[in-house]
Amino acid sequence: xxxxxxxxxxxxxxxxxxxxxxxxxxxxxxxxxxxxxxxxxxxxxxxxxxxxxxxxxxxxxxxxxxxxxxxxxxxxxxxxxxxxxxxxxxxxxxxxxxxxxxxxxxxxxxxxxxxxxxxxxxxxxxxxxxxxxxxxxxxxxxxxxxxxxxxxxxxxxxxxxxxxxxxxxxxxxxxxxxxxxxxxxxxxxxxxxxxxxxxxxxxxxxxxxxxxxxxxxxxxx
Amino acid sequence: xxxxxxxxxxxxxxxxxxxxxxxxxxxxxxxxxxxxxxxxxxxxxxxxxxxxxxxxxxxxxxxxxxxxxxxxxxxxxxxxxxxxxxxxxxxxxxxxxxxxxxxxxxxxxxxxxxxxxxxxxxxxxxxxxxxxxxxxxxxxxxxxxxxxxxxxxxxxxxxxxxxxxxxxxxxxxxxxxxxxxxxxxxxxxxxxxxxxxxxxxxxxxxxxxxxxxxxxxxxxxxxxxxxxxxxxxxxxxxxxxxxxxxxxxxxxxxxxxxx
Numbered sequence: 001x002x003x004x005x006x007x008x009x010x011x012x013x014x015x016x017x018x019x020x021x022x023x024x025x026x027x028x029x030x031x032x033x034x035x036x037x038x039x040x041x042x043x044x045x046x047x048x049x050x051x052x053x054x055x056x057x058x059x060x061x062x063x064x065x066x067x068x069x070x071x072x073x074x075x076x077x078x079x080x081x082x083x084x085x086x087x088x089x090x091x092x093x094x095x096x097x098x099x100x101x102x103x104x105x106x107x108x109x110x111x112x113x114x115x116x117x118x119x120x121x122x123x124x125x126x127x128x129x130x131x132x133x134x135x136x137x138x139x140x141x142x143x144x145x146x147x148x149x150x151x152x153x154x155x156x157x158x159x160x161x162x163x164x165x166x167x168x169x170x171x172x173x174x175x176x177x178x179x180x181x182x183x184x185x186x187x188x189x190x191x192x193x194x195x196x197x198x199x200x201x202x203x204x205x206x207x208x209x210x211x212x213x214x215x216x217x218x219x220x221x
Numbered sequence: 222x223x224x225x226x227x228x229x230x231x232x233x234x235x236x237x238x239x240x241x242x243x244x245x246x247x248x249x250x251x252x253x254x255x256x257x258x259x260x261x262x263x264x265x266x267x268x269x270x271x272x273x274x275x276x277x278x279x280x281x282x283x284x285x286x287x288x289x290x291x292x293x294x295x296x297x298x299x300x301x302x303x304x305x306x307x308x309x310x311x312x313x314x315x316x317x318x319x320x321x322x323x324x325x326x327x328x329x330x331x332x333x334x335x336x337x338x339x340x341x342x343x344x345x346x347x348x349x350x351x352x353x354x355x356x357x358x359x360x361x362x363x364x365x366x367x368x369x370x371x372x373x374x375x376x377x378x379x380x381x382x383x384x385x386x387x388x389x390x391x392x393x394x395x396x397x398x399x400x401x402x403x404x405x406x407x408x409x410x411x412x413x414x415x416x417x418x419x420x421x422x423x424x425x426x427x428x429x430x431x432x433x434x435x436x437x438x439x440x441x442x443x444x445x446x447x448x449x450x451x452x453x454x455x456x457x458x459x460x461x462x463x464x465x466x467x468x469x470x471x472x473x474x475x476x477x478x479x480x
Contacts, residue, residue, distance in 0.1 A: 071402045087403055088354065088387050170387055171359070189361050190288050 001197050004173045008182035009201065012159055015090060015178055019097035019158035020151055023105045026098075027154075028147065031109035032135060053103035057163025060099060064168045068095065092169035093176050097158035105154040112146020113139060149216040156209040159202070248447045248454060249295060251279040251286040253302035253364065254393045255327065255410050256437060259470040260300065263463055267454055274450060282391035284362030290315055290442055297451040300324065300439040300458075302392075302410075303364035304480060307438040317448060320441035323475035324458040325467045327435040328411045329368050332421045334402045341406055341424040344376050347385075356387045356398045356407040365392035368432045369408035375431035396421065410435065412471040436479045437472075 052060050068075045068086045086092050124134040162180040169176035186195035264276040287306040301307045358366030373379040389395035399407040400420040441451040457463045
């Protein structure tokens with residue numbers, strides 16, 4: 001395997017781990033709110049969080065460029081203040097992967113939380129526990145397998161992200177060329193051996209991830 | 222009621238589909254994206270003078286187009302932005318013999334965003350810290366990137382500029398990155414630089430002796446479904462009318478004896 005392919009693998013794992021961590025930080029609270037706390041604007045949040053799942057990745061990529069490009073809504077002030085642009089860096093790959101994988105995490109975790117017996121939560125309330133402590137000590141631990149399944153699915157999705165990544169992060173070997181982009185370029189340039197190697201690794205990894213997700217999902221039921 | 226409506230729609234769709242296949246005589250042209258505007262215009266004229274003929278275009282980087290043809294894509298005409306890709310096809314006997322001709326010439330230039338205030342007037346300026354990002358076509362597949370690499374290597378700048386380089390999938394994407402202000406400078410053709418009005422401006426032109434001449438060979442692909450029409454289209458590109466259109470878009474006439 002060429003050094004470019006190895007760096008693509010390393011980069012992909014880096015990006016997928018970072019994206020999954022970000023998704024956990026952001027997605028689990030959102031899933032909890034959607035599952036347990038009716039609030040004004042809930043349907044809108046639900047819609048926004050599900051949108052990346054349904055929209056073509058290039059549409060999401062377009063929005064990300066509008067937001068984070070050097071002249072973007074958020075990107076321009078960021079550039080003025082710090083001289084830094086997200087686009088064409090590996091952070092852009094993380095952002096793209098995070099956004100595309102978020103719906104998977106939120107939906108899975110939300111379902112897991114909704115399946116927790118509310119009587120147990122109520123019991124905790126009557127014993128004097130605050131909502132936050134109940135969530136952390138009762139609800140989330142009981143939804144643990146579903147949460148893990150969600151994380152695993154989000155990881156797999158982040159690993160395989162292509163369209164939005166290509167648009168926001170570009171296809172720069174060693175810096176933003178993740179495995180899916182590397183396979184694309186290898187096929188474009190007729191390097192079938194290189195492509196095959198990467199395809200095999202990614203397929204094996206994805207299978208492992210799916211098996212893990214299924215096992216965890218089954219245990220959660 | 223619904224079922225009847227669906228059935229009626231299906232019948233109409235089938236009918237339209239059959240009608241479409243019966244009358245279509247498409248000539249498929251894979252062309253380097255830098256000639257898009259000129260070739261599209263000439264194509265309209267060609268279709269007008271050949272009733273019943275439609276032209277289908279496939280734009281992209283010459284390297285990707287070459288690989289598609291190698292993989293068996295049903296293409297009639299291939300127009301490349303460099304001899305390299307055409308040579309590769311010729312080696313694999315994928316060109317109709319005797320149909321290869323050069324239709325135009327181009328020049329490399331370095332552009333910057335239209336409102337850029339970064340001072341870039343010579344190649345050496347690209348190394349300065351005020352130039353943070355430079356876009357070039359991916360040298361593996363994009364001729365504009367190959368010429369840029371050749372030029373920068375000749376100037377001894379290629380290695381030092383590596384950390385600043387952003388790769389584009391074709392020269393128009395490179396142009397787009399500059400117009401969008403995502404990068405401080407980009408390598409495109411002079412013909413691309415003029416398509417964006419005030420969106421981009423030329424910074425400098427690399428010396429012509431630092432890269433091989435940018436030539437556009439065109440040829441009929443072996444196994445073309447419309448070989449006669451394909452050859453006729455190439456003749457149009459070489460005709461006085463074709464050369465006038467190309468010239469209007471900024472291309473230079475093909476150098477004598479070029480392949």
